[in-house]
Amino acid sequence: MKHRIVVLGAGYTGMMAAHGIARRTKDTDVTLVNPTDVFTERLRQHQVAVGQELAVHRIPDLVKPAGVAFVQGRAARIDAAGRRVILDDGRELIYDYLVYAIGSTTPRVEHAFTIDDPAFAQALRSNAEGVLAVCGAGLTGIEAAAEAAEAYPGLRVLLLSRGEPGSMMGPKARAYLMNTLDRLGVEIRTGVTVARVLPHAVELSGGELVPSDVTLWTTGVVQDRLAADAGLAVDDTGRVVVDAVLRSASHPEVFAIGDAAAIRQAYGTIHGTCQSGIPTGAHTAESITRILRGKGPRPFRFGYIHQPVSLGRKDAVIQFTNPDDTPSRWYLKGRAAIAYKEAVSSSPLKFYRSKTAVPSAFTKRTGGRRNRLVPATPLTNLSKGSAR
Known part of the structure; x- marks a missing residue:
């Protein structure tokens, strides 16, 4: 029988997990669930917010090369005991393993817009x-x-x-x-x-x-109630409590990743960013693959490397960091920073369209730490004085 893997949420994190599992495994049905069929480039939301038109990327087109089935719909309930996801139109999806990548949102405040409001x-x-x-x-x-x-x-x-x-x-x-x-x-x-x-x-x-x-x-974070209502252990902010390999502390057949998970490292709990979220998706793909092959999953290790900030279309600044996200002495500014930021922002889509089975564009081993995000395009020829 084929193993049934359901991934809830088609942001950067969910997409990475779905692609990684489908490309690494055989005899699996990987299903990706999302309310819309358009991929949201969260790294570029500030551009969309001021009316800039970006290319439209449809999720079915992005997941088809990997053999992932796409289901458009909103998860209304998770039956953790029965291992079922019930969509708001009544459809049911049975899973052997569930990847919870719902993410988080900015709270809605009366008379105010949020960055993702069209x-x-x-x-x-x-x-x-x-x-x-x-x-x-x-x-x-x-x-x-x-x-x-x-x-x-x-x-x-x-x-x-x-x-x-x-x-x-x-x-x-x-x-x-x-x-x-x-x-x-x-x-x-x-x-x-x-x-x-x-x-x-x-x-x-x-x-x-x-x-x-x-x-x-733009301030504050709200978690979806889906995990808590399903009886999964959550922290006081509503994030799923996970163990060292990103499995739910209460339901080991559920993996929680990205903004939806409370992920502890030696320096503290990871805060939600695409930089940290994408490696959790890649690591979960590897973990599920190892489990299906009869092996034990490995602990997740993550260290930050940068804080990239766009300053309009003509400027940017990149603060490079220590693994705990404290600033290092290095930074980029101006054109070099723009090139770096663009490389990082475009990297996920390049991976989704590729046929690479291992997400090497996003993870590497450095100093004993796994899953540190790196740009897919090497940064070269920095202008003198741009890095301090």
């Missing part, structure tokens, strides 16, 4: 001479603010945050980031907390009203 681009176009308030100065907020300021020169862009933008970077990379935001005309207010969003203003915790024609909310 209506946000139209709102910006309609208010190109107005005020955009970006709530949150994490990487999403920074990239969105820079992109909007560059695309709409008449738009006043406010970046509102409790902390300093780029606080996770080293001093030189952070200084370059701040100078670029200043050049683009982005106004930054730190040390503030947003109490609520009104139709045409943002109210701060002290009662001050900041006028805003369009408000973008």
Whole structure:
């Protein structure tokens, strides 16, 4: 009998897992489930948000070369005891192993858009001479603010945050980031907390009203209730608790990866990024393959290597990091950073279309650590002074 593998979620992480399992195994039926048939390039959402048109990549076309079956639908319930996924239209999928790659979302706030809201681009176009308030100065907020300021020169862009933008970077990379935001005309207010969003203003915790024609909310994370409702062990944020090989702590036939999993390493719990998510998908593909061959799965080991930040279409900054995501002394800026960021952003799609069975474009062994993300295109010929 064929082993039945169901992968929930066709983001970068789920796609990597589905491809890896299908290409490494025989006598398996790998089914990938997603609500839409269009692949979302999460690494480029800030571009879409300001109305830039990107190529459309359909999931069935991306998974067909690997022999993965695609089912368009939304998972309504997981019957963990019966090993079934029930879709919202009543269809059922039976699994021997389930890969839970649902991911996370930004919370919805009344009167505010999120980066993945298709209506946000139209709102910006309609208010190109107005005020955009970006709530949150994490990487999403920074990239969105820079992109909007560059695309709409008449738009006043406010970046509102409790902390300093780029606080996770080293001093030189952070200084370059701040100078670029200043050049683009982005106004930054730190040390503030947003109490609520009104139709045409943002109210701060002290009662001050900041006028805003369009408000973008980029802070906070919400987990889907699907895993918790199925009885899987989850942490206080709703992420699936996993063991060292990324299996559910309560249901070993379920693997949880990417943003959906609470993955512990020696330096702490991994935070959700494509950089960390893609290796979890690749590792899970290897683990399931080993199990089906009668071998034991290996522990997952991961170390960060970079913090890439787009600053519009004409600039970028890359902070290279230690494995625990603290900044190293090296960084890239300007054209070298743009080339690096583009190589990283385009790498997943290149792998999905290839016939390579091993995701070598994304993982390698370095200093005893496995699954450290690296760009598929080697970075060469750096301009003098770009790396510090």
